[in-house]
Amino acid sequence: MNGTWEAQVRRARRLRSMERMLRLASPIALLLLWECAVRVRVLDARFFPAPSSVVAAALGLARTGELWGDLRVTLLRLVLGFFAGAVPGIALGMLMGLSRWVRAVASPLIAALYPIPKIAVLPLIILIFGLGDLSKIVTVAIGVFFIMAINTSAGVLQIDRIYLDVAKAYGVRGPSYVREVLLPGALPSLLTGAKVSLGIALILVVAAEFLAAKDGLGYLIWNGWQTLQVEQMYVGLVIVAVIGYVVTIGLEEAERLALPWLPR
Amino acid sequence: MLDHRMIVEAVTKRFEDGTTALNEVSLEIPEGQFAAVLGPSGCGKTTLLRILAGLEEPTSGRVEVAGDGRRDHMAMVFQEQSIFPWMRVRENVAVGLHGLHLDRANARAVVDEQLDLVGLQSFAEAYPHQLSGGMKQRVSIARAFASKRSVLLMDEPFAALDEQTKIGLHSELLRIWERTRKTVIFITHGIEESVVLADCIYVMTARPGRIHACVEVPFARPRDVVALRGDPAFGRLVVEIWGLLREAMAA
Structure with a gap:
């Protein structure tokens, strides 16, 4: 390497901040491209309205309060569904990682049930849980549950044997075994599961609202299309994308904080 | 105060695939002794230590410390990053x-x-x-x-380190050990290492591992791990043990 140590540190910092800038800049660049394409009539504004008119529509919906109501309802379903699925999913994943018997019982069931599209069982879920918030929450929870169970058990199983030996040799058992060895050892895989399942949860909540809701962002999108208010549909789509973006960025930052021990 | 003598009696370990790692290994290590177990790679040294640590069960035989059958007298230092x-x-x-x-x-x-x-x-x-x-x-x-x-089990703890680091750690280990004089069982395939550190060296045969010979190391403590290497008696002992190891590998 050339240059002094200080110069190298500066260079490394510059590369890191450039990486962050690019993360912010790439969606903005896409929006600009889209706006231009509509202005020069490469895209048909009836079906692909320019971002500026989508923003105008969003402001209109925000003024009437409609947007906030839908956003709040969807976020509530998303968050409650996520936790309702993640907590038992992590617990089952831990048990599967710990016990070959639990693994023998649970893994064929998971292998069979996981690939069933959750939306395909929405009629059943509505039959059991009704048309209210609960059916949407349950749909999200089921999707999250499987992913978290799979990722947690994989995370526990990939913990290096040596660490289990150390725990055994020094009598680390019971709750401290879970807290000091299993959870931190499985945490990287668990957080990856959280990222994946939050994305899936967002897809599921919107899809469920398409089919069986009178509010929420999914309803906003579907209703916009049905009533030929295409801008309204785009408002819904963009907000879903923004939620996905914020959640992913937030989780990546959380990962950085939760795993200070990983070399980067 | 209990007597923390370590007794290993006719320990045999046969794995599921039929290979015999250890064949009737018996040892008696007095309290406070620094014992080295020396043997060729794959002679079952690590298996022996894992049995002592309670990480594996012997197929037959008995391990006892302080006569109470408990395993929490042992502290283990592992070979790899642990x-x-x-x-x-x-x-x-x-x-x-x-x-x-x-x-x-x-x-x-x-x-x-x-x-x-x-x-x-x-x-x-x-x-x-x-x-x-x-x-x-x-x-x-x-x-x-x-x-x-009270008992320290060490499984080739310095095997992955470079020579300078290793010699530095030998001297550090001895310095810390002098303060407490715990019983140590130190597994190694390094002849010089075992002579520098141990009071007594047990030479094992190739698989299935048995104890082939037991050599007393006469050097006074505290030892200087560098100066010791210049002692003619050190060289003679290394050669003697090399001879035993060769016999053990042929046996």
Whole structure:
């Protein structure tokens, strides 16, 4: 390497901040491209309205309060569904990682049930849980549950044997075994599961609202299309994308904080 | 005070695939002895140590310390990197304190003392990925000594280190050991290493492992690990043990 140590540190910092800038800049660049394409009539504004008119529509919906109501309802379903699925999913994943018997019982069931599209069982879920918030929450929870169970058990199983030996040799058992060895050892895989399942949860909540809701962002999108208010549909789509973006960025930052021990 | 003599009686280990790793190994290691177990690769040394540590059960035979059948007299230092990557150095050393039921202040004092002894006080808050291989093994040694257990089991703890680091750690290990004189069982395939460190060297045969010979190391303590290498008696002992090892490999 050339240059002094200080110069190298500066260079490394510059590369890191450039990486962050690019993360912010790439969606903005896409929006600009889209706006231009509509202005020069490469895209048909009836079906692909320019971002500026989508923003105008969003402001209109925000003024009437409609947007906030839908956003709040969807976020509530998303968050409650996520936790309702993640907590038992992590617990089952831990048990599967710990016990070959639990693994023998649970893994064929998971292998069979996981690939069933959750939306395909929405009629059943509505039959059991009704048309209210609960059916949407349950749909999200089921999707999250499987992913978290799979990722947690994989995370526990990939913990290096040596660490289990150390725990055994020094009598680390019971709750401290879970807290000091299993959870931190499985945490990287668990957080990856959280990222994946939050994305899936967002897809599921919107899809469920398409089919069986009178509010929420999914309803906003579907209703916009049905009533030929295409801008309204785009408002819904963009907000879903923004939620996905914020959640992913937030989780990546959380990962950085939760795993200070990983070399980067 | 109990007698912490370690007795290994006719321990045999046969694995599921039918290979016999150990064949009727018997040892009696008096309290406070630094014993080295020397043998060719794959002779079952590590299996023996894992049985002593209670990590594996013997197919037949018996292991006893202090005559009470318990296994929590042993503190193990592993061959590979074995400190938890998700714990700071301080927390890793504190793993050795499990089961001692110390209060916070006492636990902290013990950890600080051990970190001081291995010269890692200034790395107490570091994570393992910030340490060199030699420093990681020092953490592992500090963890073992912090446990206050009476028998130290060491499985080729310096095998992965370069020569300078290894010699430095030999002298550190002896210095720390002099303070407590715990019983040590040190597995190695290094002849010089075993002569430098041990009171007594048990030479094992190739698989299935048996004890082939037992050699007393006459050098006075405390030892200077570098000066000792210049002693003509050191060279003679190394040659003698090399002869025994060759016999053991042929046996």
